[in-house]
Amino acid sequence: MLEVLTNPNKFFEARKRGEESLRIPVLIVLISGIIGGISAFLTSSIMMEAMTKTLPPEAQGFMSFMPIGSAIGAVIASFIIWLIIAAIFFGIASIFKGEGKFKRTLEFVGYGYIPTIIGGLISAVLVYNFVTTVQIPTITDPTEIREVITPLMKSPMMLLSSVIGILFMLWSANIWVFGLKHARNLSTKNALITVAIPVAAYILFSVYQMGVM
Amino acid sequence: MRKTLPSFLFLLLLIFAIAFAISSVSAYDGISGLGTEEQESSVMITGYQINPATLMCNDVGTVTVTVKNMESDKSVNIKDARMLSRNIKVLSNSYFNIGRLGPGESLNLTFTIKATCPDGIYYPRILVEGEDAQNIRYSIPVTVDSSSLTIGVKDIPEDVFKGERARIELVVGNPRQNTATAVKIATMEENVIPSEVFIGALSADETKVASFNFTPQTKSAHILNFELEFKNGDNYHLTALSVPLDVTESKKRAELIITGIEVEPMLGMKVYKITGDINNAGLKEAKSVVMKVGNAEGIEAMHPYKAYFVGLLSPDDFSSFELDVKVGENGTQVPLIIEYKDEDGNKFSKTEYVSIERHQGTTSSGELPLSVIVVLVVVAIFVIGAIAYSWKKR
Numbered sequence: 136m137l138e139v140l141t142n143p144n145k146f147f148e149a150r151k152r153g154e155e156s157l158r159i160p161v162l163i164v165l166i167s168g169i170i171g172g173i174s175a176f177l178t179s180s181i182m183m184e185a186m187t188k189t190l191p192p193e194a195q196g197f198m199s200f201m202p203i204g205s206a207i208g209a210v211i212a213s214f215i216i217w218l219i220i221a222a223i224f225f226g227i228a229s230i231f232k233g234e235g236k237f238k239r240t241l242e243f244v245g246y247g248y249i250p251t252i253i254g255g256l257i258s259a260v261l262v263y264n265f266v267t268t269v270q271i272p273t274i275t276d277p278t279e280i281r282e283v284i285t286p287l288m289k290s291p292m293m294l295l296s297s298v299i300g301i302l303f304m305l306w307s308a309n310i311w312v313f314g315l316k317h318a319r320n321l322s323t324k325n326a327l328i329t330v331a332i333p334v335a336a337y338i339l340f341s342v343y344q345m346g347v348m
Numbered sequence: 349m350r351k352t353l354p355s356f357l358f359l360l361l362l363i364f365a366i367a368f369a370i371s372s373v374s375a376y377d378g379i380s381g382l383g384t385e386e387q388e389s390s391v392m393i394t395g396y397q398i399n400p401a402t403l404m405c406n407d408v409g410t411v412t413v414t415v416k417n418m419e420s421d422k423s424v425n426i427k428d429a430r431m432l433s434r435n436i437k438v439l440s441n442s443y444f445n446i447g448r449l450g451p452g453e454s455l456n457l458t459f460t461i462k463a464t465c466p467d468g469i470y471y472p473r474i475l476v477e478g479e480d481a482q483n484i485r486y487s488i489p490v491t492v493d494s495s496s497l498t499i500g501v502k503d504i505p506e507d508v509f510k511g512e513r514a515r516i517e518l519v520v521g522n523p524r525q526n527t528a529t530a531v532k533i534a535t536m537e538e539n540v541i542p543s544e545v546f547i548g549a550l551s552a553d554e555t556k557v558a559s560f561n562f563t564p565q566t567k568s569a570h571i572l573n574f575e576l577e578f579k580n581g582d583n584y585h586l587t588a589l590s591v592p593l594d595v596t597e598s599k600k601r602a603e604l605i606i607t608g609i610e611v612e613p614m615l616g617m618k619v620y621k622i623t624g625d626i627n628n629a630g631l632k633e634a635k636s637v638v639m640k641v642g643n644a645e646g647i648e649a650m651h652p653y654k655a656y657f658v659g660l661l662s663p664d665d666f667s668s669f670e671l672d673v674k675v676g677e678n679g680t681q682v683p684l685i686i687e688y689k690d691e692d693g694n695k696f697s698k699t700e701y702v703s704i705e706r707h708q709g710t711t712s713s714g715e716l717p718l719s720v721i722v723v724l725v726v727v728a729i730f731v732i733g734a735i736a737y738s739w740k741k742r
Contacts, residue, residue, distance in 0.1 A: 140734060142741040250731075257727065261720070269614075295724060302731045309735045
C-alpha cells in the first residue's frame with residue numbers, strides 16, 4: 136500500500152491488472168473524511184462559543200448540535216467531493232480521448248486520498264492546539280460575527296493548517312496523475328494536464344480565500 | 349355758725365372731688381393686679397385667649413376677648429371697644445359702633461399686638477363702652493419670653509474618617525412655656541444626609557432627637573452648620589448650630605490593591621481579557637467587592653465579564669478576577685473600578701489603570717512557534733521529496 140506514496144506509477148500499473156474494487160478507496164476516503172470531520176468539529180466549537188450569545192435561548196440548544204453536524208457533514212462531503220473530483224478528471228480525460236471505466240477512475244482517485252489522511256492529521260493537531268489556546272470574545276451583536284470570525288480564520292495557526300492542506304493536496308495530485316494515466320490510458324503529459332487544471336483551480340481558490348479572509 | 353356752714357359745704361365738695369379724681373386715675377391704668385370688673389355692669393368680659401400663649405420679642409400675636417351681655421331680658425348697645433397699653437404695641441384698630449348685644453349673647457373681639465418690649469409680663473387694658481350700660485375695663489396678662497428653642501449635639505463619633513459615614517445626633521429642646529410648631533433642622537452641607545429633618549410640634553419642656561449622616565470626602569477640619577427653624581404662633585425663628593469636626597484618614601479600613609495583571613488579546617474586535625488578583629491589604633473586611641471597567645474614550649466593557657463580582661474579601665485575603673474589554677483606536681489605558689462596602693454599608697470606590705500594549709497583526713495565541721515553522725518546512729520537504737521520488741521511480 137505504501138507503494139502508492141513512493142512509486143504510484145508502479146502501484147497503479149499493478150492494480151490495473153486486477154478487478155475494479157472500491158472497498159479500499161472507500162475506506163481511505165472514510166478515514167480522510169473522519170479526520171476532516173475532527174477539524175470541522177473543533178472549528179465549529181469555537182465559532183459556536185463566540186456566537187452563542189447572538190441567538191435567542193431556544194436557538195442556543197440547537198446550536199449545540201452544530202459541531203457534531205459539521206463533523207458528520209465533513210465525512211459525507213468527503214465522499215461527494217471524491218465523486219466530483221473523479222467525474223471532473225474523467226471528463227477532462229475524455230477530451231484527451233481517455234479510455235476506461237468511471238469506476239476505475241473512482242478507485243484510483245480514492246487511493247490518491249492517502250496523503251490527505253496524513254495532512255488531515257497534522258491539520259487536526261494544529262487546529263486543536265489553536266482552539267485550546269485561543270481567547271474567543273463573546274459576541275452579543277450579530278453584526279460583530281464577521282469581525283470575530285475573520286481574524287479567527289485568518290490566524291497564523293489556521294493559515295498554516297491551510298498551507299499544509301495544500302501541500303498534501305499537491306501530493307495527492309501527484310498520485311492522481313499516475314492514477315489517471317493508468318485508469319484512462321493517458322500519456323503522462325495528458326494525465327498531468329487533466330489533474331493540474333482542477334487542482335490548480337482549487338489551490339488558487341484556496342490561496343485567494345486565505346488572502347481575502 | 350354762719351361761717352361754719354359754707355366751710356362744711358366746701359369741705360364736703362372737696363372730698364367728693366378727690367374721691368372722683370382717684371377713681372378716674374385707677375380706671376385708666378391698672379398696671380398691676382388682675383382685671384377689675386364692675387359688679388353692677390350688665391356686660392362682662394367672660395374670657396380671653398392669647399395666640400401664641402407666650403410671645404417672643406418682636407412677635408406678632410392676637411388677643412381675643414369674649415364680651416357677654418349678662419342681662420336676661422335686656423339688650424345692650426356696645427358703642428366701642430379698644431385695647432390700650434404702654435408696652436405692648438397694638439397693631440389693630442379699635443372697634444366702633446359694634447351694635448346691640450342681645451340678652452345672654454356674647455361677642456369675640458380680636459386685637460393684634462406686637463411684643464416690642466423686653467421680656468416680662470404686661471397688662472394691656474381692654475375698654476368696652478356701652479350706651480346703656482356701665483363701661484368695662486379689663487386687664488389681660490401678656491407674657492413676653494424670648495427664650496429660643498435649643499439645639500445641641502447629642503452624639504457624635506470620637507473619630508471621623510474620610511470616606512466613612514459618621515452618624516451625628518442632634519437634640520432639640522423647648523425651654524419655652526408654650527408649644528413651638530413646624531420645628532425642623534436643615535443643613536446646606538454637601539456630604540450630610542438628610543439635608544432636612546422635620547420634627548413638627550414641640551411641647552414645652554420636650555426634647556426630640558434628629559439624626560444626620562456625614563460622609564466626608566476630604567481629610568481636613570470641617571465645620572458643619574445646622575439651622576433650627578420653628579414657628580411661635582405665626583412667627584418664624586431661627587437658631588444656628590456649628591459642629592466642628594476633624595476628619596482624618598482611617599487606619600483600619602480595607603485597602604484593596606490589584607496585582608498580577610495580565611492582558612491577553614482575543615481574536616478580532618480588539619477585545620482584551622484582563623485577569624489579575626485583587627488583594628485586601630487593609631485591616632478590615634471589604635464587602636460586596638465588584639470589579640468594573642470604567643468609562644473612558646474608546647473603552648467598552650464586553651461580555652461575558654463586563655463586571656466581576658468578588659464578594660467578601662477578608663483582611664490579608666485575595667481573589668482572582670477577569671474582565672473583558674474592547675479597546676478602540678484611541679484607548680491605551682483601561683480604567684478598572686474597584687467598588688466595595690464597609691461593615692456599615694458605606695460605599696467606596698477606587699480606580700486603577702491598566703495599560704494596553706497593541707500587538708500588530710498577531711496575537712499571543714496566534715503567534716507561530718518556531719517548532720511549528722520547523723514542522724512546516726519538514727513537511728514541505730517531505731512532500732516535495734515524495735513527489736520527486738515518485739517521478740524518479742517512474
